[in-house]
Amino acid sequence: xxxxxxxxxxxxxxxxxxxxxxxxxxxxxxxxxxxxxxxxxxxxxxxxxxxxxxxxxxxxxxxxxxxxxxxxxxxxxxxxxxxxxxxxxxxxxxxxxxxxxxxxxxxxxxxxxxxxxxxxxxxxxxxxxxxxxxxxxxxxxxxxxxxxxxxxxxxxxxxxxxxxxxxxxxxxxxxxxxxxxxxxxxxxxxxxxxxxxxxxxxxxxxxxxxxxxxxxxxxxxxxxxxxxxxxxxxxxxxxxxxxxxxxxxxxxxxxxxxxxxxxxxxxxxxxxxxxxxxxxxxxxxxxxxxxxxxxxxxxxxxxxxxxxxx
Amino acid sequence: xxxxxxxxxxxxxxxxxxxxxxxxxxxxxxxxxxxxxxxxxxxxxxxxxxxxxxxxxxxxxxxxxxxxxxxxxxxxxxxxxxxxxxxxxxxxxxxxxxxxxxxxxxxxxxxxxxxxxxxxxxxxxxxxxxxxxxxxxxxxxxxxxxxxxxxxxxxxxxxxxxxxxxxxxxxxxxxxxxxxxxxxxxxxxxxxxxxxxxxxxxxxxxxxxxxxxxxxxxxxxxxxxxxxxxxxxxxxxxxxxxxxxxxxxxxxxxxxxxxxxxxxxxxxxxxxxxxxxxxxxxxxxxxxxxxxxxxxxxxxxxxxxxxxxxxxxxxxxxxxxxxxxxxxxxxxxxxxxxxxxxxxxxxxxxxxxxxxxxxxxxxxxxxxxxxxxxxxxxxxxxxxxxxxxxxxxxxxxxxxxxxxxxxxxxxxx
Numbered sequence: 001x002x003x004x005x006x007x008x009x010x011x012x013x014x015x016x017x018x019x020x021x022x023x024x025x026x027x028x029x030x031x032x033x034x035x036x037x038x039x040x041x042x043x044x045x046x047x048x049x050x051x052x053x054x055x056x057x058x059x060x061x062x063x064x065x066x067x068x069x070x071x072x073x074x075x076x077x078x079x080x081x082x083x084x085x086x087x088x089x090x091x092x093x094x095x096x097x098x099x100x101x102x103x104x105x106x107x108x109x110x111x112x113x114x115x116x117x118x119x120x121x122x123x124x125x126x127x128x129x130x131x132x133x134x135x136x137x138x139x140x141x142x143x144x145x146x147x148x149x150x151x152x153x154x155x156x157x158x159x160x161x162x163x164x165x166x167x168x169x170x171x172x173x174x175x176x177x178x179x180x181x182x183x184x185x186x187x188x189x190x191x192x193x194x195x196x197x198x199x200x201x202x203x204x205x206x207x208x209x210x211x212x213x214x215x216x217x218x219x220x221x222x223x224x225x226x227x228x229x230x231x232x233x234x235x236x237x238x239x240x241x242x243x244x245x246x247x248x249x250x251x252x253x254x255x256x257x258x259x260x261x262x263x264x265x266x267x268x269x270x271x272x273x274x275x276x277x278x279x280x281x282x283x284x285x286x287x288x289x290x291x292x293x294x295x296x297x298x299x300x301x302x303x304x305x306x307x308x309x310x
Numbered sequence: 311x312x313x314x315x316x317x318x319x320x321x322x323x324x325x326x327x328x329x330x331x332x333x334x335x336x337x338x339x340x341x342x343x344x345x346x347x348x349x350x351x352x353x354x355x356x357x358x359x360x361x362x363x364x365x366x367x368x369x370x371x372x373x374x375x376x377x378x379x380x381x382x383x384x385x386x387x388x389x390x391x392x393x394x395x396x397x398x399x400x401x402x403x404x405x406x407x408x409x410x411x412x413x414x415x416x417x418x419x420x421x422x423x424x425x426x427x428x429x430x431x432x433x434x435x436x437x438x439x440x441x442x443x444x445x446x447x448x449x450x451x452x453x454x455x456x457x458x459x460x461x462x463x464x465x466x467x468x469x470x471x472x473x474x475x476x477x478x479x480x481x482x483x484x485x486x487x488x489x490x491x492x493x494x495x496x497x498x499x500x501x502x503x504x505x506x507x508x509x510x511x512x513x514x515x516x517x518x519x520x521x522x523x524x525x526x527x528x529x530x531x532x533x534x535x536x537x538x539x540x541x542x543x544x545x546x547x548x549x550x551x552x553x554x555x556x557x558x559x560x561x562x563x564x565x566x567x568x569x570x571x572x573x574x575x576x577x578x579x580x581x582x583x584x585x586x587x588x589x590x591x592x593x594x595x596x597x598x599x600x601x602x603x604x605x606x607x608x609x610x611x612x613x614x615x616x617x618x619x620x621x622x623x624x625x626x627x628x629x630x631x632x633x634x635x636x637x638x639x640x641x642x643x644x645x646x647x648x649x650x651x652x653x654x655x656x657x658x659x660x661x662x663x664x665x666x667x668x669x670x671x672x673x674x675x676x677x678x679x680x681x682x683x684x685x686x687x688x689x690x691x692x693x694x695x696x697x698x699x700x701x702x703x704x705x706x707x708x709x710x711x712x713x714x715x716x717x718x719x720x721x722x723x
Contacts, residue, residue: 033438034438035442037441037445092624096627102437103379103383106385106387106437106438106441107385107573107576107623108627110387110572111569111620111623111624111627112620114566114569114616114619115617115621115624118614118617118620119617121616239449242442242445242446243446246443246446282457283457283458284457287453287454287457290446290449291450293446294443294447297435298431298432299431301435305435305436305439306434307435307519
């Protein structure tokens with residue numbers, strides 16, 4: 001019981017970030033029909049741009065950061081993320097979409113992913129970095145941990161999980177209730193129809209491409225001080241998001257978000273929960289959900305996922 | 311016409327086609343192969359034969375991937391996973407169970423084939439789902455190797471004891487020649503598939519899946535064949551190359567390997583059989599040049615390599631995505647138009663009243679049903695004729711007989 005609460009809260013915190021990535025993948029898929037392989041790395045680029053403004057490329061010694069500097073850093077990070085996202089769409093996705101070349105956008109987005117990783121790795125050459133913490137979590141509870149019925153839970157986990165859920169619900173509200181949200185849903189339903197009634201399709205899709213990255217980045221930055229970050233951080237977050245999005249076959253963004261939450265809790269449970277004397281352990285944390293989702297998509301594909309058949 | 315005569319006719323036609331197609335590209339390929347085979351014996355300064363052999367094994371896998379990406383049109387991002395499966399299966403058998411090399415490599419190939427057939431269920435899916443599933447497969451295999459040091463030997467990797475290869479000392483030179491021979495064999499097999507019925511069906515599936523399946527092409531099976539053949543050959547290349555490196559290190563099999571193979575295919579030209587091998591050579595040459603440059607700029611070489619591969623791909627895509635080999639062949643053709651010997655003297659231009667198409671006494675029966683009997687036709691230049699008849703009266707059969715798409719049972723003079 002004591003361990004269960006810890007597993008659930010830390011799982012929800014990780015899962016909330018995965019979920020925002022998953023929602024981003026599925027929204028992009030529904031808007032354009034592409035799977036954005038560089039999504040995780042674009043967010044990683046934003047995280048490292050933030051880190052660059054905050055602390056340069058030297059390892060961070062202090063765990064806190066001044067607020068004004070942090071605000072500037074995150075604004076720069078978001079700007080980099082948004083611009084790179086829009087640039088990727090305009091330069092490497094849209095041309096191949098227009099030509100109907102699947103291999104073109106697949107190879108293009110994967111190339112962006114590896115290119116970004118190479119740039120981050122070449123700039124930040126240490127194996128990992130500590131992300132400075134703008135919020136004084138270490139003062140909450142005992143050194144940042146809250147005791148709940150015998151369980152120790154990172155105070156940050158509550159904040160990250162709450163922030164991710166708030167961002168997801170906020171985006172859902174935006175999609176459901178606002179004029180731009182309606183326009184985006186119109187594009188997802190029927191691209192040509194939306195164009196005919198005067199929706200500026202390309203502009204909106206480019207914006208959406210950039211903004212889903214920014215939303216995921218906010219959650220990733222909130223979670224970043226909890227662990228060491230390196231060039232693989234964004235890639236791995238993107239991978240988890242992709243797994244969650246594939247589990248719901250790129251269905252509605254809120255479903256994808258929920259799948260991300262589930263994935264986070266499942267990973268946390270695989271790593272920590274004992275069943276009697278038997279435990280799977282951290283080695284299985286990443287491979288089991290991945291294998292499960294791969295089996296799911298190959299054995300029980302949704303009808304829309306299948307290539308046209310007789 | 312008996313079945314025997316029929317076969318002989320087909321064989322003669324195939325030989326004729328092969329002769330006609332055996333143009334300058336084929337001679338060039340043969341010359342390149344001969345020169346490549348001689349490289350290890352020239353003891354050129356600065357050429358490391360083990361690096362060459364490693365590149366040649368990559369060329370084997372890339373050539374096989376050409377089948378999946380080219381005719382089948384599947385954006386597979388998981389070829390490195392199959393190489394890893396082949397490599398670690400054979401490495402475990404050699405290092406832990408003391409197997410000789412050849413059966414271990416075959417077992418690795420078989421393991422990769424099984425993995426290809428199992429994961430091949432994804433070929434039924436739309437292409438973007440094929441891409442994402444194979445990409446996740448590459449990650450799955452890599453994360454598995456990292457998470458289970460008991461299988462992969464951990465950060466040390468699995469140390470492989472030296473073994474003989476085909477009765478010879480497994481020197482880098484032997485590995486290089488074996489890899490070269492395998493590249494050539496794979497290329498021949500891919501070329502045969504491309505030109506044969508399976509290749510045509512795969513192309514049809516790529517261009518119009520709905521139409522092709524409605525005409526009876528079996529989408530799943532054709533693609534599964536291409537996908538799992540690629541997996542098996544990649545496993546073979548992986549199993550052999552790991553013996554060359556003498557250590558099985560999981561770090562060498564990260565998803566970048568899969569991406570690099572796809573880059574090689576697209577860089578060289580997915581539409582040609584030898585394009586992927588050319589792509590591997592280009593990547594290798596750039597790697598050679600990039601090494602000193604990365605050192606001069608004080609950048610970690612691996613990062614540099616990655617960035618260069620990614621940039622190259624973006625350039626190839628931006629310039630139409632044709633690849634190096636088709637571009638080079640195009641240049642070659644433009645500069646020196648091939649002097650084709652016409653197979654027979656060109657027919658004299660028929661005058662206005664001469665017949666341009668004539669058929670006499672065509673007959674075709676399917677079992678007991680006589681579809682066409684004593685069909686004759688003569689068309690003159692400028693003439694318009696209509697072939698009419700009720701359903702099933704044999705119009706299509708008659709046209710197929712005239713076109714040669716179906717052999718006639720009997721025909722007049």
